[in-house]
Amino acid sequence: MITNSGLVVLSVTAKRAAVEILSLPQSGSFAVKASHLGKSARTRARLIDAALFVFARQGLDAASINEITREAGIANGTFYLHFKDKEELAAVVAFSVVAEIVTEIEAAMAGIDDAVERISRGTRHFIHTAFGRIDWGWTFFRFFWTLPQLRREVAQYLRQDIELGVVQGVFTVTVDDFLVEMVGSLVNSALFAQMNGTVGSEAGSRAAELQLRLLGVDPDRAREVAWRSLD
Amino acid sequence: MITNSGLVVLSVTAKRAAVEILSLPQSGSFAVKASHLGKSARTRARLIDAALFVFARQGLDAASINEITREAGIANGTFYLHFKDKEELAAVVAFSVVAEIVTEIEAAMAGIDDAVERISRGTRHFIHTAFGRIDWGWTFFRFFWTLPQLRREVAQYLRQDIELGVVQGVFTVTVDDFLVEMVGSLVNSALFAQMNGTVGSEAGSRAAELQLRLLGVDPDRAREVAWRSLD
DNA sequence: CTCATAAATGAGGGTAATCTCAATTTCCCA
DNA sequence: TGGGAAATTGAGATTACCCTCATTTATGAG
Numbered sequence: 001m002i003t004n005s006g007l008v009v010l011s012v013t014a015k016r017a018a019v020e021i022l023s024l025p026q027s028g029s030f031a032v033k034a035s036h037l038g039k040s041a042r043t044r045a046r047l048i049d050a051a052l053f054v055f056a057r058q059g060l061d062a063a064s065i066n067e068i069t070r071e072a073g074i075a076n077g078t079f080y081l082h083f084k085d086k087e088e089l090a091a092v093v094a095f096s097v098v099a100e101i102v103t104e105i106e107a108a109m110a111g112i113d114d115a116v117e118r119i120s121r122g123t124r125h126f127i128h129t130a131f132g133r134i135d136w137g138w139t140f141f142r143f144f145w146t147l148p149q150l151r152r153e154v155a156q157y158l159r160q161d162i163e164l165g166v167v168q169g170v171f172t173v174t175v176d177d178f179l180v181e182m183v184g185s186l187v188n189s190a191l192f193a194q195m196n197g198t199v200g201s202e203a204g205s206r207a208a209e210l211q212l213r214l215l216g217v218d219p220d221r222a223r224e225v226a227w228r229s230l231d
Numbered sequence: 232m233i234t235n236s237g238l239v240v241l242s243v244t245a246k247r248a249a250v251e252i253l254s255l256p257q258s259g260s261f262a263v264k265a266s267h268l269g270k271s272a273r274t275r276a277r278l279i280d281a282a283l284f285v286f287a288r289q290g291l292d293a294a295s296i297n298e299i300t301r302e303a304g305i306a307n308g309t310f311y312l313h314f315k316d317k318e319e320l321a322a323v324v325a326f327s328v329v330a331e332i333v334t335e336i337e338a339a340m341a342g343i344d345d346a347v348e349r350i351s352r353g354t355r356h357f358i359h360t361a362f363g364r365i366d367w368g369w370t371f372f373r374f375f376w377t378l379p380q381l382r383r384e385v386a387q388y389l390r391q392d393i394e395l396g397v398v399q400g401v402f403t404v405t406v407d408d409f410l411v412e413m414v415g416s417l418v419n420s421a422l423f424a425q426m427n428g429t430v431g432s433e434a435g436s437r438a439a440e441l442q443l444r445l446l447g448v449d450p451d452r453a454r455e456v457a458w459r460s461l462d
Numbered sequence: 463c464t465c466a467t468a469a470a471t472g473a474g475g476g477t478a479a480t481c482t483c484a485a486t487t488t489c490c491c492a
Numbered sequence: 493t494g495g496g497a498a499a500t501t502g503a504g505a506t507t508a509c510c511c512t513c514a515t516t517t518a519t520g521a522g
Contacts, residue, residue, distance in 0.1 A: 296479075297479065
């Protein structure tokens with residue numbers, strides 16, 4: 001029998017956290033990640049998960065704080081202990097999603113130096129994972145035009161690869177905010193088209209092919225790269 | 232002295248309509264057009280103008296019926312005599328805007344048969360006039376992703392010219408809903424970029440150039456056509 | 463196990479929006 | 493010009509949301 005009080009307490013806490021997670025309608029990824037942290041961090045994570053769920057379906061304006069806390073299984077007033085208002089939570093949610101997706105993409109693209117390949121794979125991976133975790137996809141889409149910070153975040157990543165391509169002599173464009181935003185919005189539009197059913201799983205390749213053409217890559221090369229198997 | 236009662240009555244009505252218009256904060260174009268119609272049509276037009284003003288600044292969700300009627304100088308309850316709800320009014324507003332812009336574009340493009348030229352001029356004109364009447368621009372942008380009918384309307388026009396280009400052998404793409412939606416969303420994004428200050432009056436030409444590249448036009452030709460003076 | 467602290471609760475006050483309808487005003491024909 | 497029809501008015505009933513705070517519950521170090 002364990003008598004070390006510290007261990008006992010830790011064990012009780014862990015069990016409570018586990019029960020919390022099991023009691024969720026569908027335990028989101030952020031709650032799982034926070035399950036070993038303190039209570040405050042855990043309810044914060046549950047709020048983020050619930051917000052992701054609600055924002056994905058309703059968008060920012062239509063979502064109410066009441067509904068998010070209900071979805072999280074948390075009292076209404078608790079919300080204000082963690083976030084100032086809906087907008088603050090929205091920003092956190094949006095950045096969490098982008099951070100998750102970017103992490104996955106960077107892992108998949110490590111060691112690839114060809115800009116044409118990077119743009120193609122980046123776009124394809126992005127659309128694939130955003131569509132795969134559909135709440136990520138819808139939340140990203142819904143926030144893309146309402147959160148300037150989100151567009152800037154995306155632009156930052158895209159710009160590096162586009163500038164790389166110009167240096168490598170494969171892209172024939174002048175790189176500025178406008179260009180980067182057009183390329184970024186094309187990714188967003190293609191993601192929407194797939195979520196909407198306008199296009200199937202080929203969305204990523206089709207978007208990548210159009211992007212490469214737009215950047216000045218020869219259409220034959222663009223086609224070849226964009227549709228090549230991703231290993 | 233005019234004694235014909237019909238004429239006298241008409242004159243009084245016309246004067247009332249004129250006073251209505253002058254009393255508006257800024258008499259919108261739809262109210263002006265309806266000034267010779269019956270009273271019902273006139274207040275309906277005032278509602279559309281006011282909605283255009285409010286939607287452009289607040290978007291669909293944030294706008295309230297109260298604010299629209301206040302802006303129109305009309306009692307709250309009158310709204311429901313003309314529209315079922317905010318969404319119905321929004322659809323009417325969106326289609327009115329598109330109809331106006333399309334009318335202007337078609338006038339400017341009559342007699343042009345080259346698909347490359349048509350796509351270029353259509354995009355440039357669209358962005359130019361939408362930005363010129365800034366409420367049209369913002370309202371179009373705000374509704375683009377929320378009203379599927381609006382995207383379909385735009386797609387319909389674009390598709391004709393894209394298919395024309397394929398027939399003429401100048402575009403090397405497969406034309407389907409996905410492609411048309413990507414081209415359309417690029418116009419919308421470029422319009423936003425200009426309204427947002429990311430880019431100046433060259434937005435139309437830059438968007439057109441990217442579009443033509445994307446459709447398979449040789450980059451040199453794309454540049455030449457997209458930046459040529461519009462007469 | 464005890465207890466001070468941290469966290470969560472949820473009822474309730476305040477605000478704002480939607481929609482209705484009986485009363486009023488305007489319109490326009492005879 | 494009189495008067496019935498058409499249109500408008502705006503107060504109020506209803507609903508939904510935001511946010512606060514006094515109270516309750518959970519936590520974990522000693």
